[in-house]
Amino acid sequence: MSSALDSVSPSPPPSLPPSPAPVLSPHLAPLRRSSRHAGPPAKLRDYVCSSVSSTQSSALLPGLTKGTRYPLTNFVSYHRYTPAHHSFTAQISADVEPDSYSAAAAHPQWQDAMDSELQALTANGTWSLVPLPRGKTLIGCRWVFKIKRHSDGSVERYKARLVAKGFTQLEGIDY
Known part of the structure; x- marks a missing residue:
């Protein structure tokens, strides 16, 4: 005996709208660790700090690294450099x-540099x-101050530049 139910083919289930992908909140997302080597950048490999060694710098300049979380002098050593290089570095660091x-107005060489900059600006008609x-x-x-040096480390000149604070300008108001 066959019933009416046997002759009716089953209908497909009603189609539901696709559900959106589950959104995970940032605090529940699994933490992914990078497999990339985490080392110092190549451009900092030859960086040299201004003190001769970490033991000498902490003894000579106790307040220099105050407030610095990881002072560079703890990681840089000059033990492989010649005494001539030590003196060269000390000479460069002294200025x-x-x-x-x-701070610049207290030194005559910086006063001369500022005077020559003002004279150059006036001679060029930079402003009116x-x-x-x-x-x-x-x-x-x-004022921006810079010490220009020869290749041997000796001072070539003291340079002072008077620069405008252009970052304070607003379009349509200042320019």
Whole structure:
């Protein structure tokens, strides 16, 4: 005996809309570790710090690395360099470039460098003094100091540059 149910072919199940892929929150995602070698960049391989060795720098300059989490002097050693190289490095490190006008104004060589820069700017007609239009703001400037050296490490000259703080400009307002 066959029933009516046997003659009816089963209908396919109703199709459901595709469900979106499950979204994992960042804190539940598995942590993937890189298999890449994590070493210092190649450009820093020949980096030399200004003190002669880590033991001498900590004894001579106790406050120099204060606040530095991983001072470079703990990882760099000069034991393979000649005494001539030690003295060359010490000579280079002895000259300090000032980071502000007040620090530079105390030294005559930096005063001369600033005077020559101002004379060069005036001779080239770099600027002219005009009244400031109403509603406009001034762009500040600052001094940048650099010691230029010969190939043997001796000082060629002290260079001072007066540069505009262009990063403070707003389009349509300052330019």
